[in-house]
Amino acid sequence: MTTTTAPNTAPGAAARDGALLAGLDLHKSFGPTAALTGASLDVLPGELIAVLGASGSGKSTLLHCLAGLTRPDAGTVGYRGADLWAMSDAARSALRRTQFGFVFQFGQLVPELTLLENTALPLRLNGQRRRPAEQQAREWLERLDVADLAGKRPGELSGGQGQRAAIARALVTGPSVVFADEPTGALDSLHGERVMALLSAAARDSGAAVVLVTHDLRVAAYADREVVVHDGRTEDRGRLL
Numbered sequence: 001m002t003t004t005t006a007p008n009t010a011p012g013a014a015a016r017d018g019a020l021l022a023g024l025d026l027h028k029s030f031g032p033t034a035a036l037t038g039a040s041l042d043v044l045p046g047e048l049i050a051v052l053g054a055s056g057s058g059k060s061t062l063l064h065c066l067a068g069l070t071r072p073d074a075g076t077v078g079y080r081g082a083d084l085w086a087m088s089d090a091a092r093s094a095l096r097r098t099q100f101g102f103v104f105q106f107g108q109l110v111p112e113l114t115l116l117e118n119t120a121l122p123l124r125l126n127g128q129r130r131r132p133a134e135q136q137a138r139e140w141l142e143r144l145d146v147a148d149l150a151g152k153r154p155g156e157l158s159g160g161q162g163q164r165a166a167i168a169r170a171l172v173t174g175p176s177v178v179f180a181d182e183p184t185g186a187l188d189s190l191h192g193e194r195v196m197a198l199l200s201a202a203a204r205d206s207g208a209a210v211v212l213v214t215h216d217l218r219v220a221a222y223a224d225r226e227v228v229v230h231d232g233r234t235e236d237r238g239r240l241l
């Protein structure tokens with residue numbers, strides 16, 4: 001397995017040795033609004049990074065560029081040495097499906113599917129047969145303490161239960177990176193802490209790195225490293241542990 005990063009195109013911005021994912025000198029504008037103006041962020045295997053910053057500073061845009069969801073206007077995103085934004089759409093979406101997991105503020109579970117079907121969905125989309133996919137999904141629901149709700153639909157769950165299922169779904173494929181955008185943003189502080197503890201423990205156990213956008217300093221306390229986005233640029237606060 002190679003762990004090299006994308007070519008360093010940004011003067012002064014270099015990825016750390018062994019980085020799995022490296023966004024370098026990213027720029028992105030939406031019409032007249034400059035969302036990213038030279039943001040860089042790299043991720044080591046298994047590392048939990050909190051991305052902090054004021055509202056509108058560019059955190060979500062940075063996460064979306066790193067995750068292959070939003071194309072930057074300039075800069076590179078390297079994943080294991082391949083430039084995410086130089087590959088075909090099909091290759092990038094296959095990479096997203098197999099290497100990345102996603103947890104968003106409101107879970108984004110499919111309302112018509114049960115929790116078990118929702119959790120098995122990424123495996124089914126990767127071509128796995130129903131029975132083994134659902135077996136794996138059930139194991140993850142057990143880990144996240146919501147296996148008793150496997151037959152329920154998202155509308156029947158509390159916000160915290162839904163987020164636990166969303167974490168199970170994000171981790172079921174064994175991704176190397178989980179992208180989480182305000183995963184506890186819709187929860188009260190008690191449930192938010194519980195969900196965060198489960199996400200960080202589950203990611204650590206499975207070796208997945210986590211890139212986590214949050215406003216909440218208590219959530220950021222779970223991170224190995226904090227990166228602050230300020231007017232579309234990143235400032236690394238370094239390793240906290």
Ligand SMILES: Nc1ncnc2c1ncn2[C@@H]1O[C@H](COP(=O)(O)OP(=O)(O)OP(=O)(O)O)[C@@H](O)[C@H]1O
Nearest residue numbers: 030033034035053054055056057058059060061062
């Ligand atoms: N799809 C879009 N179309 C137009 N403008 C956008 C779009 N996405 C983001 N922006 C703008 O880009 C800037 C950065 O937005 P972004 O969502 O990345 O910030 P953020 O730090 O995640 O904010 P918040 O904490 O409020 O979610 C903002 O000014 C926002 O309004």
